[in-house]
Amino acid sequence: MMEDEEYQGGEVKKFLYVNRRLPHGTVYALESLETVLIGAAFDQDVSMLFIDDGVYQLKKDQAPESIEFKNFSKTYRALEMYDVEKLFVERESLEERGLSEDDLLVDVEVIASKEVKALIDQNDVVLSF
Amino acid sequence: MMEDEEYQGGEVKKFLYVNRRLPHGTVYALESLETVLIGAAFDQDVSMLFIDDGVYQLKKDQAPESIEFKNFSKTYRALEMYDVEKLFVERESLEERGLSEDDLLVDVEVIASKEVKALIDQNDVVLSF
Amino acid sequence: MKLAVLINEGPYQHQASDSAYQFVTAALAAGHEVMRVFFYHDGVNNGTRLTTPPQDDRHIQRRWSALADEHKLDLVLCVAACQRRGLVDEGEMKRNSKDAHNIADGFRISGLGQLVEAGIEADRLVTFGD
Amino acid sequence: MKLAVLINEGPYQHQASDSAYQFVTAALAAGHEVMRVFFYHDGVNNGTRLTTPPQDDRHIQRRWSALADEHKLDLVLCVAACQRRGLVDEGEMKRNSKDAHNIADGFRISGLGQLVEAGIEADRLVTFGD
Amino acid sequence: MSTLNIVNKSPFEKRTLEQCLKRIGEGDSVLLIEDATISAVNGTAYANLLLEASKQSRLYVLQPDLQARGFAEKPLLDPVEAVDYAGFVDLVVKHERVHSWL
Amino acid sequence: MSTLNIVNKSPFEKRTLEQCLKRIGEGDSVLLIEDATISAVNGTAYANLLLEASKQSRLYVLQPDLQARGFAEKPLLDPVEAVDYAGFVDLVVKHERVHSWL
Numbered sequence: 001m002m003e004d005e006e007y008q009g010g011e012v013k014k015f016l017y018v019n020r021r022l023p024h025g026t027v028y029a030l031e032s033l034e035t036v037l038i039g040a041a042f043d044q045d046v047s048m049l050f051i052d053d054g055v056y057q058l059k060k061d062q063a064p065e066s067i068e069f070k071n072f073s074k075t076y077r078a079l080e081m082y083d084v085e086k087l088f089v090e091r092e093s094l095e096e097r098g099l100s101e102d103d104l105l106v107d108v109e110v111i112a113s114k115e116v117k118a119l120i121d122q123n124d125v126v127l128s129f
Numbered sequence: 130m131m132e133d134e135e136y137q138g139g140e141v142k143k144f145l146y147v148n149r150r151l152p153h154g155t156v157y158a159l160e161s162l163e164t165v166l167i168g169a170a171f172d173q174d175v176s177m178l179f180i181d182d183g184v185y186q187l188k189k190d191q192a193p194e195s196i197e198f199k200n201f202s203k204t205y206r207a208l209e210m211y212d213v214e215k216l217f218v219e220r221e222s223l224e225e226r227g228l229s230e231d232d233l234l235v236d237v238e239v240i241a242s243k244e245v246k247a248l249i250d251q252n253d254v255v256l257s258f
Numbered sequence: 259m260k261l262a263v264l265i266n267e268g269p270y271q272h273q274a275s276d277s278a279y280q281f282v283t284a285a286l287a288a289g290h291e292v293m294r295v296f297f298y299h300d301g302v303n304n305g306t307r308l309t310t311p312p313q314d315d316r317h318i319q320r321r322w323s324a325l326a327d328e329h330k331l332d333l334v335l336c337v338a339a340c341q342r343r344g345l346v347d348e349g350e351m352k353r354n355s356k357d358a359h360n361i362a363d364g365f366r367i368s369g370l371g372q373l374v375e376a377g378i379e380a381d382r383l384v385t386f387g388d
Numbered sequence: 389m390k391l392a393v394l395i396n397e398g399p400y401q402h403q404a405s406d407s408a409y410q411f412v413t414a415a416l417a418a419g420h421e422v423m424r425v426f427f428y429h430d431g432v433n434n435g436t437r438l439t440t441p442p443q444d445d446r447h448i449q450r451r452w453s454a455l456a457d458e459h460k461l462d463l464v465l466c467v468a469a470c471q472r473r474g475l476v477d478e479g480e481m482k483r484n485s486k487d488a489h490n491i492a493d494g495f496r497i498s499g500l501g502q503l504v505e506a507g508i509e510a511d512r513l514v515t516f517g518d
Numbered sequence: 519m520s521t522l523n524i525v526n527k528s529p530f531e532k533r534t535l536e537q538c539l540k541r542i543g544e545g546d547s548v549l550l551i552e553d554a555t556i557s558a559v560n561g562t563a564y565a566n567l568l569l570e571a572s573k574q575s576r577l578y579v580l581q582p583d584l585q586a587r588g589f590a591e592k593p594l595l596d597p598v599e600a601v602d603y604a605g606f607v608d609l610v611v612k613h614e615r616v617h618s619w620l
Numbered sequence: 621m622s623t624l625n626i627v628n629k630s631p632f633e634k635r636t637l638e639q640c641l642k643r644i645g646e647g648d649s650v651l652l653i654e655d656a657t658i659s660a661v662n663g664t665a666y667a668n669l670l671l672e673a674s675k676q677s678r679l680y681v682l683q684p685d686l687q688a689r690g691f692a693e694k695p696l697l698d699p700v701e702a703v704d705y706a707g708f709v710d711l712v713v714k715h716e717r718v719h720s721w722l
Contacts, residue, residue: 025655039374059690066684098663154553188588195582227561284603308474344438385618414705515720
């Protein structure tokens with residue numbers, strides 16, 4: 001949609017995308033990512049937060065070709081090119097799942113559960129699918 | 130569908146409908162009930178089991194007119210006319226929710242959690258939406 | 259205040275579209291502006307004119323179309339979600355070589371950018387889903 | 389062995405239809421009979437021919453239609469669920485005074501009795517949903 | 519006030535309510551709608567979860583959804599305030615942002 | 621064998637897995653598919669739930685779904701056996717009935 005890329009409103013808001021679900025079982029992870037990519041054209045201040053099962057979205061070695069799904073996980077690596085550089089992952093969510101930063105396919109900032117509220121409070125719009 | 134009412138297969142199977150969700154938030158409770166009613170025309174041996182949030186389907190005083198939904202809860206009272214008389218409710222599911230048999234709009238047989246397996250084992254087909 | 263609403267589930271299966279409708283109605287009654295209702299994911303299924311719910315039940319699509327007509331609401335279906343789910347207007351029908359369209363009065367199909375724009379321009383964005 | 393499958397969710401949003409497709413394909417490959425695939429709830433949305441998924445993605449409806457053609461599968465959409473969700477064949481179009489239909493090749497619309505019948509006649513019924 | 523958090527699923531079915539409550543604090547509110555409304559009723563296994571949260575957050579329940587499920591007459595947990603759709607709109611207006619925990 | 625129970629949701633998201641496990645017993649099996657497959661991986665907070673269940677029930681996980689989520693190379697819980705779709709079909713055939721916990 002070309003018209004999306006011509007937003008001239010000028011206003012800059014802080015958007016937080018909260019990701020809480022596993023990829024593939026439902027479409028939400030993919031469609032959250034698509035919103036972030038489209039949103040990048042609006043020159044807003046974008047952060048992504050991965051908590052609960054959302055941390056699985058960043059798991060290395062995803063191979064959804066096994067179930068004939070597109071492998072969109074590599075797109076998280078391309079987020080930098082869209083100036084989306086603030087990726088936050090909650091430590092407790094990783095730990096409960098037996099995961100560590102080494103299991104993730106991108107560099108992230110790991111934060112504690114008790115820091116999540118402060119992050120949310122810094123943003124104007126919270127989108128969680 | 131008239132053709133549904135002319136099943137001449139003769140075979141009788143034991144069907145168990147397992148209801149585990151709240152009514153109204155999703156359509157499953159209503160559509161489970163519709164399957165039971167249609168199924169009655171096939172002269173099968175039908176039981177319904179209400180466990181977990183499914184026990185809320187039988188709660189008295191439902192008034193979904195408040196959100197412009199049809200009130201289908203009265204249909205549970207009509208099940209007898211369709212020869213669906215075996216309604217089982219799990220005691221532990223009621224207790225966790227602070228409910229008792231008095232809160233239910235039909236007569237049911239209350240069973241213990243540990244009796245659920247035996248009930249399932251007695252049936253040929255288990256439908257749970 | 260200027261509000262925007264996001265709906266992520268289709269009609270009847272989940273309460274999301276119902277809750278959003280009641281919320282929008284109440285917001286309008288309180289004198290607020292609802293600048294856009296954006297339908298994403300299965301939410302786009304709210305926009306088909308081909309439903310025939312039981313006569314004693316609510317007609318979710320017609321209720322939205324009537325509200326849009328009365329209050330000049332902007333009901334937007336996400337184009338990518340529409341393509342995955344079979345929601346089609348005349349333009350999409352031609353572009354994708356389909357032989358029918360099914361979009362209801364008062365809805366339009368547009369890009370995901372309309373959601374981001376709603377997030378920017380509205381004072382509050384409220385999401386309804388599963 | 390004679391199998392039947394029940395699908396309760398639409399395409400793309402949930403994995404249900406994908407899982408069912410892989411299961412049915414494997415069952416057929418193993419020489420089993422799949423006597424019916426019944427689509428209930430949002431599952432009926434699998435049967436619209438109006439989807440245009442991205443070209444690098446799977447085409448869920450066409451995959452079902454092709455499998456049905458190859459193996460003479462009986463793909464049945466629940467009529468009541470179709471009416472609530474806007475799935476229409478020529479008969480339903482006339483009965484409900486609609487101006488378009490959207491059902492895909494290989495699918496038919498029928499009553500919920502077809503699900504009960506599948507439960508009676510199949511040796512096993514396997515459900516896929518949310 | 520800070521964030522209006524909306525929860526719509528039963529705590530017996532999904533963990534959303536507890537997942538929400540552990541990330542919120544001072545100035546935040548929680549509105550229970552749809553299937554989540556039953557957790558506002560007195561006497562369920564999740565009562566303590568809400569009582570604990572009420573120490574720092576305000577709790578609301580959408581009355582029409584509670585009524586739909588047959589609980590209009592049952593006593594609610596003390597700290598939970600019932601609102602109608604007009605009240606829902608007011609809560610959205612009064613908070614700086616809305617976060618739907620889906 | 622008795623019942624093949626199918627669970628498709630993550631135990632971190634929904635309570636389905638525990639709700640299923642407390643109602644099954646001798647002769648029953650559980651097949652983890654879709655988002656539930658991650659509970660078969662070693663080291664999660666729900667490992668003990670499955671280890672306990674394995675004392676009387678057989679546990680299976682659908683390998684293609686695990687692979688999709690990036691866990692093809694991670695060690696599984698000892699009692700869990702990985703199957704492909706052909707194995708899924710065999711499990712359906714071998715049990716008297718199938719119960720999908722949705």
